[in-house]
Ligand SMILES: [Zn+2]
């Protein structure tokens with residue numbers, strides 16, 4: 001393939017089977033309008049914990065069937081991939097719960113949304129509203145932010161080792177409620193140490209990190225996941241990056257990709273990866 005004989009891909013998004021708005025078809029059409037080479041839809045995997053955002057286990061079969069039909073229907077316009085954002089939940093085998101191997105997914109992204117609190121004896125979301133984050137910190141981790149951050153990143157490390165995902169979702173999700181540095185300083189030694197340990201595991205497994213613009217498009221943060229410092233570390237360690245929108249509505253497919261390309265360039269990256277015709281391909285910046 002010639003230099004930049006490839007277009008953008010977007011492999012992370014959610015439709016109305018989970019907490020997104022819009023039919024799967026509308027996401028595909030949005031990607032066609034934007035002249036993308038590939039679109040991967042990665043709705044939230046069902047999980048055996050109650051919440052208001054993941055897909056119901058009883059809907060998983062129809063999701064995959066519908067995706068299969070759409071993939072065929074649009075195959076001459078765009079490469080459509082059937083994906084899932086697979087939750088990693090410590091102590092719970094989500095792959096087994098959804099009978100992952102029988103579903104025929106083309107790919108998956110893996111993400112951590114839950115940490116386990118020994119004190120509360122249960123799993124809690126780290127990206128919930130500010131009040132629930134505050135509750136988790138105070139009651140689940142005795143107000144010790146270092147323990148909570150450690151709980152999060154050690155879960156991410158286990159996820160990479162056990163699930164070996166090709167793309168890691170929003171690696172620094174733990175900062176979602178830390179917009180003004182309310183809870184921790186991303187420059188502090190303990191935080192940098194957790195990030196570095198995690199990136200070493202990512203590197204060892206050859207996974208890609210996504211620059212994820214989903215929290216910007218939904219108004220939660222002003223910056224993408226991951227923070228610039230983490231991108232710099234990826235560059236130093238030779239960890240590849242891709243761009244994903246984590247769109248929850250069709251118009252947000254490819255959200256702010258041009259700006260993210262500028263960000264990657266500014267950080268020093270000379271290439272980022274987009275998926276095309278069965279492979280992750282380097283796109284020269
Ligand atoms: Zn996610």
Ligand SMILES: [Zn+2]
Nearest residue numbers: 012014085246
């Ligand atoms: Zn997502």
